[in-house]
Amino acid sequence: MTFTIDIELTNRCNASCHFCPRDQTPHQGLMSVETFAMSLERAVEYREVAADVLGGTGAVSLCGLGEPLLNKHAATFVGQVRDAGFPVHISSNGALLDERRAHDLLDAGLQKIFLNVGDRDADYEEVYQLPFERTLENVLRFNELAEGRCEVYLVLVDYRRDAAHQASMREYWQGHGITRFQEFPIMNRGGALFVDHMQFEALPQLAEAQAMLDTRPGLPLCGAPFGFLFIGFDGNYYLCCSDWKKDVPLGHVADHSFLSVTRAKLERIVTRDPICRTCNLDPLNHLTDELRARDAGEAAVGDLDAFADQVMTVSRAIETKLEELSPGVTHGLAAMSATPRKLIPLTVR
DSSP states (O other): OOOEEEEOSBSOOSOOOTTSOGGGOOSOOBOOHHHHHHHHHHHHHHHHHHHHHHOSOOEEEEOTTSOGGGSTTHHHHHHHHHHTTOOEEEEEOSTTOOHHHHHHHHHHTOOEEEEEOOOOHHHHHHHHOSOHHHHHHHHHHHHHHTTTTOEEEEEEEETTOOHHHHHHHHHHHHTTTOOEEEEEEOOOGGGTSOOGGGOGGGOTHHHHHHHHHHTSSSOOOOSHHHHEEEEOTTSEEESOTTOTTOOOEEEETTTOOTGGGHHHHHHHHHHTTTTGGGOTTSHHHHHHHHHHHHHHTOOOOSOHHHHHHHHHHHHHHHHHHHHHHSTTTTTTGGGGOSSOOOOOOOOOO
16 A cells, blocks of 8 residues: 655646546635645654555655646745655646746656646647647657756546547557556546436446455445555645545644544544535445446446445555554544444454
8 A cells, every 4th residue: 555645736727627626626726835835844754654564755745736836936836745755756747847947847856747738739729728739849848958857748538438439549649759658537526526427326237246345344434544645735734635625634734644544534434524525536336336336237337246346445554554554543444334224243353
């Protein structure tokens, strides 16, 4: 269970992608220099206690829910993360990645950049509401400047649910010298984005999914809040990056450590309120969606019993690691479960 600490430089964005519920982030702003310094101190503090348990030194992602290059201190923050001994990467839509910013980021020691440019020409401009030629120029220039210094990844969100389109985009960017890709399915951002097949509580397969998990020991736990720890631009810890509307603030970095908010995270995950209940990353919802795909004749994961076993195996591993990090933090979780379950004693070895 490795970890990444996501420090949100801003949740504002210069793009208006229709697969991104920007209108659901009314609480917006830019991270200050002072708040970033406190956030980085908390990251270092967490690394000291977590590295042996979780493996490695962790990494810092300067991403969050917005376009980080809107924060004028982005390159300075990259340098500070490197000075603190963390691997660092950043995510961007590329539209602001002009030559000056490119040099500043590379000189600061940026190691990876993830560029979300999942369409081209007029289609890109319709989806992202940004000029394509400028973005293309920025991406190609950065890729050239970054050679041997920083890994460049193209992020392709399958917002069309169209494998042929994804393949055509890979081919397009490969023709321009981009060889690394990170592909994602559409995500509903904790329910902030309406996706027709992700209305989980209305799906008949939800009961079947619940019954499948009820026969397995333990509680289904989502790993996102612990594998990808999240600090918002305002310095508050949030449940995870799917908390698009910032409904679950867990305390400020000035007052709390990552470990001190672990129990509060667990309680939210187990009760599934307020956002896990509608999030497509939630294990119960994930299994529900796989059952829906099976019934709709869509490609599913295959053996769904094996998939359910894997969900619970991962959940038990999460519980074990969290207990190693903070002894006692997982005690009494079963009593909080929002859904009545036939509890089976859990022994973790």
